[in-house]
Amino acid sequence: MDRLKRWLGLDKATPYVKHYFETSNVKASIYMAVIIIALEVWMIINLFLGLSSSEYLPKNFIANLIVYIVVFVVAGAVLLAADRYFHNEQKHSRKGQLLLWLFVIACSFFGIYCSFGNFVHQEQILTFFTIELLVVCLLAWKPIISFTIIFISSAILFFSITAQYSTTATMKVNFILMATSILVTSVNTYTQKRIEAEKDERLESAYNQLNSAATVDDLTGIPNMNYFRNTVRAILDNDKINPKKKIILFLDVENFKALNEKYGFESGNAFLAKFAGQITEIFNDSVVARQGDDHFVIFTDRDTFKDRLNTLRSILYDYHTETLIGIKVGGYVPEDKTANVNVAIDRARYACSSIKKHYDQDYREYDKHLNDEFEMRQYIVNNIDTALDKGEIKVYYQPVVWSKNFKLCGYEALTKWEDPKYGLLQPGSYIPILEEYRQVHKIDMIVCETVCRDIRAQMDKHKPAVPVSLNFSRLDFELTDVTEILETFTQKYNVPRDYLHVEVTESALSGHLSELKRELDRMQMLGYPLWLDDFGSGYSSLNVLKDFNFDVMKIDMKFLSTFEENPEKTKLVLRNVCNLARDLGMKSLCEGVETREQAEYLKSIGCERLQGYHFGKAMTMEDAAVKIKAGTLPVSEEFIVKAFSGT
Numbered sequence: 001m002d003r004l005k006r007w008l009g010l011d012k013a014t015p016y017v018k019h020y021f022e023t024s025n026v027k028a029s030i031y032m033a034v035i036i037i038a039l040e041v042w043m044i045i046n047l048f049l050g051l052s053s054s055e056y057l058p059k060n061f062i063a064n065l066i067v068y069i070v071v072f073v074v075a076g077a078v079l080l081a082a083d084r085y086f087h088n089e090q091k092h093s094r095k096g097q098l099l100l101w102l103f104v105i106a107c108s109f110f111g112i113y114c115s116f117g118n119f120v121h122q123e124q125i126l127t128f129f130t131i132e133l134l135v136v137c138l139l140a141w142k143p144i145i146s147f148t149i150i151f152i153s154s155a156i157l158f159f160s161i162t163a164q165y166s167t168t169a170t171m172k173v174n175f176i177l178m179a180t181s182i183l184v185t186s187v188n189t190y191t192q193k194r195i196e197a198e199k200d201e202r203l204e205s206a207y208n209q210l211n212s213a214a215t216v217d218d219l220t221g222i223p224n225m226n227y228f229r230n231t232v233r234a235i236l237d238n239d240k241i242n243p244k245k246k247i248i249l250f251l252d253v254e255n256f257k258a259l260n261e262k263y264g265f266e267s268g269n270a271f272l273a274k275f276a277g278q279i280t281e282i283f284n285d286s287v288v289a290r291q292g293d294d295h296f297v298i299f300t301d302r303d304t305f306k307d308r309l310n311t312l313r314s315i316l317y318d319y320h321t322e323t324l325i326g327i328k329v330g331g332y333v334p335e336d337k338t339a340n341v342n343v344a345i346d347r348a349r350y351a352c353s354s355i356k357k358h359y360d361q362d363y364r365e366y367d368k369h370l371n372d373e374f375e376m377r378q379y380i381v382n383n384i385d386t387a388l389d390k391g392e393i394k395v396y397y398q399p400v401v402w403s404k405n406f407k408l409c410g411y412e413a414l415t416k417w418e419d420p421k422y423g424l425l426q427p428g429s430y431i432p433i434l435e436e437y438r439q440v441h442k443i444d445m446i447v448c449e450t451v452c453r454d455i456r457a458q459m460d461k462h463k464p465a466v467p468v469s470l471n472f473s474r475l476d477f478e479l480t481d482v483t484e485i486l487e488t489f490t491q492k493y494n495v496p497r498d499y500l501h502v503e504v505t506e507s508a509l510s511g512h513l514s515e516l517k518r519e520l521d522r523m524q525m526l527g528y529p530l531w532l533d534d535f536g537s538g539y540s541s542l543n544v545l546k547d548f549n550f551d552v553m554k555i556d557m558k559f560l561s562t563f564e565e566n567p568e569k570t571k572l573v574l575r576n577v578c579n580l581a582r583d584l585g586m587k588s589l590c591e592g593v594e595t596r597e598q599a600e601y602l603k604s605i606g607c608e609r610l611q612g613y614h615f616g617k618a619m620t621m622e623d624a625a626v627k628i629k630a631g632t633l634p635v636s637e638e639f640i641v642k643a644f645s646g647t
Contacts, residue, residue: 026085078100282311591612
């Protein structure tokens with residue numbers, strides 16, 4: 001039944017298909033009207049030419065002239081209506097549809113009238129069938145409508161003829177065959193048009209989906225970054241816009257992660273969608289987009305954005321959640337019309353991130369100070385590979401001594417960047433940035449090889465070589481096989497495994513612990529001593545001690561920061577930490593030792609190793625060798641014996 005309805009055109013078509021047929025018929029009516037106008041002009045000319053030869057009686061002349069003029073006028077009206085339809089880009093009005101039907105009726109009547117007259121004069125009725133082909137085949141009708149038009153018009157002509165003249169059976173058969181042929185052709189035209197319409201609809205739907213995906217954020221329904229960049233670029237290119245009066249804002253929702261964890265991702269997504277709607281409502285004359293996660297960007301006017309942000313914050317504070325939600329905002333004012341939109345967004349984001357941990361500040365505008373930091377940041381990321389290739393990243397060694405005699409028993413390997421533009425860069429200025437951009441492992445791998453090479457060089461010269469501790473971050477374990485790298489370099493340079501001490505910071509020991517624990521256990525089994533670095537700097541210290549097996553606990557220098565101001569509590573804490581390490585079968589090392597008094601106290605409570613400026617800052621291996629030779633950096637006896645024994 002459904003297939004029959006579709007074949008007859010009785011099923012429900014989509015608005016797109018209806019519009020497709022409407023437009024197609026308007027186009028076809030233009031061609032048809034032109035043909036009919038030309039035909040009527042030719043007929044009128046012939047009518048007047050035949051008048052002199054008495055071919056027409058006066059009453060026939062007048063009747064024919066009226067018919068030709070009426071059809072001519074209707075065709076002209078249809079042509080004008082079609083032209084208006086396309087030039088005004090408007091839907092076909094009800095008047096236009098009625099005019100098209102009037103045109104069909106006029107053409108059909110014209111065909112019947114002319115063919116009946118021809119039949120009277122013993123001529124063919126081909127005019128009728130020609131007009132029928134134009135009416136039901138050039139115009140695309142539903143099959144049921146085509147059938148109705150053909151049946152009614154054919155019946156009128158057929159019965160008009162048979163009412164006055166007898167007709168043969170052959171004529172009847174021919175009449176039916178001609179009508180059937182026209183019907184089949186019209187049905188085929190309709191079917192092909194409908195297939196084309198539905199195909200175009202699918203293509204347009206796919207295009208709209210792709211276009212939407214390219215410009216709309218799936219989660220929130222607001223524009224995405226592709227739309228934002230293109231739109232802001234177009235606005236800045238407008239000569240009437242003063243870029244100094246505009247600003248790009250980068251919004252970061254505070255505590256969204258906690259909201260997600262407490263209420264679930266669905267609630268978190270619902271919050272983002274609602275929040276996005278509120279941003280677009282408040283900044284209704286601005287360009288708003290979701291940058292990703294809980295980050296949004298806005299391009300708006302400088303003179304009103306602060307009041308709007310306050311309104312947005314007040315809405316957030318009214319959210320009835322146990323988790324306090326807020327927003328941090330960074331702003332960047334384009335310098336001129338040529339401003340790179342991507343860079344502008346990055347600078348607004350950088351301004352926002354600069355106040356991430358400042359709880360008393362919720363807005364920061366990008367300024368010269370941030371610009372210097374930002375350029376430095378970009379320089380580090382863009383030049384780290386070049387610096388490594390050119391050997392600008394140097395390894396420095398900070399002494400570690402036994403507390404029992406204050407003699408050298410090891411080094412901690414650190415790095416400094418000898419940059420041609422910025423000079424000597426300390427690790428704190430580039431290591432955090434490289435960690436953020438997931439490139440810090442490049443430095444750590446170079447350090448590992450350099451340390452092994454330096455140890456081998458000392459051994460080959462029969463000079464004291466002491467163990468060196470290497471710092472590895474969580475990213476090193478994620479991005480590389482640390483154990484395999486250690487094995488590669490110890491074998492390449494023939495360095496004993498116990499000369500490389502692996503330091504892992506407490507902060508790295510969070511999340512996915514099982515994989516990291518397996519890797520650390522593997523190192524320990526191979527003979528690499530494991531150190532817990534910066535113990536006490538975080539909040540998971542005791543859990544780390546419970547879950548992992550370390551050989552040395554490295555006590556964070558913060559414990560000594562209050563040694564002079566609050567000696568009683570500081571000493572008590574340090575004593576208990578050292579006792580805890582000893583009870584767990586671990587050796588202890590305290591970093592940040594700057595005075596003799598601190599060193600003596602740590603010795604008295606059983607802290608085995610000490611490190612700090614009191615015993616020496618980080619230095620090159622050459623400088624360390626000079627100090628060792630001069631006696632200002634005495635080496636523990638066991639390493640001297642090993643040096644002379646050649647092991």
